[in-house]
Amino acid sequence: MKLNLKIWRQKDAKSNGQMVDYPISGIEGDMSFLEMMDVLNEELITKGEDPVVFDHDCREGICGSCSLQINGEPHGPDRLITTCQLHMRKFNDGDTIVIEPFRAKAFPVIKDLMVDRSSFDRIQQAGGYISVNTSGNTVDANAIPIDKHDADEAMDSATCIGCGACVAACKNASAMLFTSAKVSQYALLPQGQVEATDRVLNMVRQMDLEGFGNCTNTGACEVECPKGISLENIARMNREYFSASLKG
Amino acid sequence: MLNKQLMSGLIKSSIARKVIMALSGLFLVFFLGQHFVINVTSVIAPDTFNSWSHFMGYNPIVQYILQPILIAGVIVHFVMGIVLELQNRGARGVKYAKYKGSANASWLSRNMIITGLVVLAFLGLHFYDFWIHEMTYKYIESNPEDPTRYYAETVHKFEPFWRTVIYVVSFVLLALHLLHGFASSFQSMGLNNKYTPAIKMFTKIYAIGIPLGFIFIALYHHFNQLTH
Structure with missing residues (x-):
């Protein structure tokens, strides 16, 4: 199929960017979106032009590296998938596809479509961990009885791959869904209780410091999340936050 | 006990702003809801409307405690709403060339600032129409108490077509505001559980x-005045 790509090109973090048109042909429906980008880049390299920079790594929907705002939606028009899992069969011959980086003040553009998502790392570092002894006498996690429902919910929260689609989709560029998933995966387990108070306070403080917007419960994050992280996590984080504030 | 640092975080944090x-x-x-109950008596029992309105207008607890709390509630809600809107707009920086908000969120949830400002x-x-008129009547002109005036005054307000239209349109916008805001407030306060579908249903019925x-x-x- 033939497509008209409109891609955000930006030389570096300090330069101003612009949308540039790239007509492309010979795209098969079985190709992934990133394979289509590879075809474009091979053409650009052959012509001696600068290839389009974009994030990618595992290309099987696990790592959370790939991003891209495709036709106004993070990870494109399909649901519960990352950009690397999006297939070109979702588009029609002659379509125009607008490709932009995930936009947020806390996700500054590095080059073209690649953004700096280290703000997520700093939120995680602020409290998204548990302190356990790993020096040889570690207690087997299975030795601690955990309610099946809690274990399942914690696992659901832990499936967040930190891709940033929630921020990209939110009209407020809020990181509440990401932060709440990382808070929830520990809040639901006995191993997470020791640092529960500090965890939620520190992670929320870091989230606010990074300059993400406020949640207004539009639910866009939940719809666009490739892992289906639920809004229930945000409600849980809010409860945890107030409980932690009162305990302090 | 809340220490100072935590108290400060509680006020400044994005979660606290949501809860406020x-x-x-x-x-x-x-x-x-309380306002509606009083107003509906103007249709079914004008004498009751007069006596309840008089009570609301002259009871010292309503006038000097509840009324200031209500005004403070309105001010807090709209000032915080505007502050949040400005912060949220700033959180994006460069706007998307193409942003398909309708693909993942309702118009209502994305446009609370529009419905709210209306x-x-x-x-x-x-x-x-009512509050300034009432304050002038009681405290500036120092008119004597008249427990029978409220029905006639209220009905008279709805005589002009333009005012009736403004009231109707505004309440349509209020319904749109409540359709997202009422249920959303429970989520903000951390209440998202097995009762959520029931809460959403109740809030929809109330909001409409x-x-x-x-x-x-209105x-x-x-129309009652047109026909009389």
């Missing part, structure tokens, strides 16, 4: 039913 919006919103929703503008007219009731009252008084 939710609590002030819920308070106003509760007030709206309701705020309506409140300006409403204050001018109460404004519809106010619209009925139209009833307008």
Whole structure:
């Protein structure tokens, strides 16, 4: 199929960017979106032009590296998938596809479509961990009885791959869904209780410091999340936050 | 006990801001229901409307405690709403060339600032129509108490077509505001559980039913005067 790509090109973090048109042909429906980008880049390299920079790594929907705002939606028009899992069969011959980086003040553009998502790392570092002894006498996690429902919910929260689609989709560029998933995966387990108070306070403080917007419960994050992280996590984080504030 | 650092975080944090919006919103929703109950008597029992309105206008607890709390609630809700909107706009920086908000969120949830500002503008007219009139009547002109004047005054307000239209349109916008805001306030306060579907259903009925009731009252008084 033939497509008209409109891609955000930006030389570096300090330069101003612009949308540039790239007509492309010979795209098969079985190709992934990133394979289509590879075809474009091979053409650009052959012509001696600068290839389009974009994030990618595992290309099987696990790592959370790939991003891209495709036709106004993070990870494109399909649901519960990352950009690397999006297939070109979702588009029609002659379509125009607008490709932009995930936009947020806390996700500054590095080059073209690649953004700096280290703000997520700093939120995680602020409290998204548990302190356990790993020096040889570690207690087997299975030795601690955990309610099946809690274990399942914690696992659901832990499936967040930190891709940033929630921020990209939110009209407020809020990181509440990401932060709440990382808070929830520990809040639901006995191993997470020791640092529960500090965890939620520190992670929320870091989230606010990074300059993400406020949640207004539009639910866009939940719809666009490739892992289906639920809004229930945000409600849980809010409860945890107030409980932690009162305990302090 | 809350220490100073935590207290400061509680006020400044994004979660606290959400909860302040939710609590002030819920308070106003509760007030709206009480306001409706009084207003509906203007249709079914004018004498009751007069006596209840007189009570609300002269009871010292209502006048000097509840009324200031209500005004504070309105101010907190709209000031915080505007502050949040400005912060949220700033959080994106460079805008998307193409942003398909309708693909993942309702128009209502994405445009609370629009519906909210329309309701705020309506409140300006409403204050001018009733509150300023009342304050002038009681405290500036120092008129004597007249427990029978409220029905006639209220009905008279709905005589002009333009005012009736503004009231109707404003209550439609209020319904749209409540359709997202009422249920959303429970999520903000951390309540998302097995009762959520029931809460959403109740809030939908309330968000449509109460404004519809106010619209009925405005139209009833307008057309009732045309036919008499």
